[in-house]
Amino acid sequence: MSRALQRMAVEILELAHGTDDLVLIGIQRRGVELAERIAKLIEREEGAAVPRGALDITLYRDDLGTVGPKPVIGETHLPGDLTGKHAVIVDDVLYTGRTVRAALDELADFGRPKRISLCVLVDRGGRELPIQADIVGKAVKTTADDRVEVLVEELDGRDQVDVVR
Amino acid sequence: MTSSSILGKDLTGLEHMTPEQIRHILDTAEPFKEVSERPIKKVPALRGKTIVNLFFEASTRTRISFEFAEKRLSADTVNVAATGSSVSKGETLVDTARNLEAMRIDMVVIRHPSSGAAEFLGNRIASNVINAGDGKHEHPTQALLDLLTIRDKHGKIEGLKVCLVGDVLHSRVARSNLWGLTKLGAEVAVCGPWTLMPRGIEELGVKVFGRIEEAIEWADVLNVLRLQLERMEKGFIPSLREYYRVFGVTPERLERSRRAITIMHPGPMNRGVEIDSRVADGPHSVILDQVTNGVAVRMAVLYLLAGGRADLADAAKRGGASE
Numbered sequence: 285m286s287r288a289l290q291r292m293a294v295e296i297l298e299l300a301h302g303t304d305d306l307v308l309i310g311i312q313r314r315g316v317e318l319a320e321r322i323a324k325l326i327e328r329e330e331g332a333a334v335p336r337g338a339l340d341i342t343l344y345r346d347d348l349g350t351v352g353p354k355p356v357i358g359e360t361h362l363p364g365d366l367t368g369k370h371a372v373i374v375d376d377v378l379y380t381g382r383t384v385r386a387a388l389d390e391l392a393d394f395g396r397p398k399r400i401s402l403c404v405l406v407d408r409g410g411r412e413l414p415i416q417a418d419i420v421g422k423a424v425k426t427t428a429d430d431r432v433e434v435l436v437e438e439l440d441g442r443d444q445v446d447v448v449r
Numbered sequence: 450m451t452s453s454s455i456l457g458k459d460l461t462g463l464e465h466m467t468p469e470q471i472r473h474i475l476d477t478a479e480p481f482k483e484v485s486e487r488p489i490k491k492v493p494a495l496r497g498k499t500i501v502n503l504f505f506e507a508s509t510r511t512r513i514s515f516e517f518a519e520k521r522l523s524a525d526t527v528n529v530a531a532t533g534s535s536v537s538k539g540e541t542l543v544d545t546a547r548n549l550e551a552m553r554i555d556m557v558v559i560r561h562p563s564s565g566a567a568e569f570l571g572n573r574i575a576s577n578v579i580n581a582g583d584g585k586h587e588h589p590t591q592a593l594l595d596l597l598t599i600r601d602k603h604g605k606i607e608g609l610k611v612c613l614v615g616d617v618l619h620s621r622v623a624r625s626n627l628w629g630l631t632k633l634g635a636e637v638a639v640c641g642p643w644t645l646m647p648r649g650i651e652e653l654g655v656k657v658f659g660r661i662e663e664a665i666e667w668a669d670v671l672n673v674l675r676l677q678l679e680r681m682e683k684g685f686i687p688s689l690r691e692y693y694r695v696f697g698v699t700p701e702r703l704e705r706s707r708r709a710i711t712i713m714h715p716g717p718m719n720r721g722v723e724i725d726s727r728v729a730d731g732p733h734s735v736i737l738d739q740v741t742n743g744v745a746v747r748m749a750v751l752y753l754l755a756g757g758r759a760d761l762a763d764a765a766k767r768g769g770a771s772e
Contacts, residue, residue: 340480342494343484343492343493343494343522343752344492344493344494345494348494348495348755348756352756353454353455354455354473355477355752355753355756356476356477357477357479357480357481358480359479359480359483360480360483361483365488389493390492393487393488393489393491393492394487394488394489395488
């Protein structure tokens with residue numbers, strides 16, 4: 285995973301032409317950890333601080349019924365107004381695209397970024413909306429019955445990506 | 450309209466709730482605090498839901514707090530007050546609610562002078578019902594915001610010593626607080642004139658202090674209840690001045706305690722009766738934090754009651770941790 289993250293960090297730098305105006309925004313929960321790691325890699329490379337934020341999209345979902353009987357809403361915090369910034373959304377798995385749709389709606393309530401890009405560790409296909417990632421760590425073919433599990437050291441004690449069939 | 454929310458269909462009181470349910474509401478309220486700090490104080494979570502605020506009793510704080518909570522969740526809201534509505538023409542509670550339901554509403558927030566009104570209504574209509582205060586029975590969202598404020602200030606509730614001061618007998622705030630605090634493991638006491646203490650309250654494991662000085666000596670938190678002025682007319686207390694002299698929470702009395710006691714009040718305050726202005730505005734008062742937390746707690750309750758069908762949630766989970 286660390287090689288994939290390293291490569292994603294380089295691709296983000298290319299996409300954003302450096303760190304000026306760059307903001308990394310992780311989607312709760314594992315996207316936040318991944319954004320943090322990528323930001324550190326970029327900072328080590330460039331020697332410039334990369335602002336980052338966290339976004340919980342639960343309240344922006346398009347179907348309240350799918351949140352479950354005991355929903356847990358994570359923290360949302362953004363590093364100031366996003367107007368004029370290049371926001372890069374970071375998430376662990378890209379699947380139907382509905383999470384990203386919700387994230388785009390939510391970001392619009394925090395300002396008007398000049399550009400929003402999408403960076404995911406795993407693209408598992410299966411899109412239900414016309415949304416594609418700009419940067420992909422690894423693309424995996426899956427079916428609707430498969431489950432893609434991303435574990436990160438900070439939350440799970442180890443880095444691992446599993447496709448459970 | 451059926452729901453498998455962790456809270457069930459209605460929120461009528463804390464008496465029959467589990468500690469887990471109460472804690473989940475408090476945990477859910479945390480992220481909602483942040484929504485009210487955003488430049489655009491609104492999330493689309495309850496878009497398309499219609500909520501009626503049915504208030505058969507005067508209320509400013511609670512009604513406005515619910516309304517803000519509803520609007521910040523993007524619900525559509527209608528306020529109905531008892532005066533100036535068909536209620537004043539003699540319509541029964543159930544008929545009023547059924548007529549509202551016929552207009553396809555999703556939730557009712559009800560404040561009513563009769564104890565049990567919210568539960569009565571919840572058993573008769575399909576919409577979610579939230580109790581915003583029913584007679585002397587319960588005022589669950591007030592107790593929840595009190596619990597959240599205590600947890601914010603002290604980092605925990607378990608093991609804290611909380612004393613409710615004043616008219617415990619007639620207070621739905623006190624009743625809901627007693628249930629909530631004891632369920633979450635606080636030590637609870639009450640303090641006030643004997644005429645305003647419920648009989649047999651010791652049997653619930655609640656300490657009773659006859660003197661405010663003893664309560665101050667003991668407590669980490671004082672929740673000072675509003676003394677309803679009509680109590681004097683009915684002979685429960687001799688006079689307001691006497692009440693202030695014997696039970697008023699004053700800086701002089703607080704100074705005698707070695708610890709910094711957190712001061713709470715559900716409002717509206719009678720300054721100079723149950724609480725001295727210097728205490729209400731003092732450094733240990735969290736009275737305005739309570740008001741801020743009220744909006745977050747009510748957002749959490751509305752959100753949790755409106756959401757959550759387990760079957761769909763499971764289906765979503767099978768699709769993977771993230772979509």
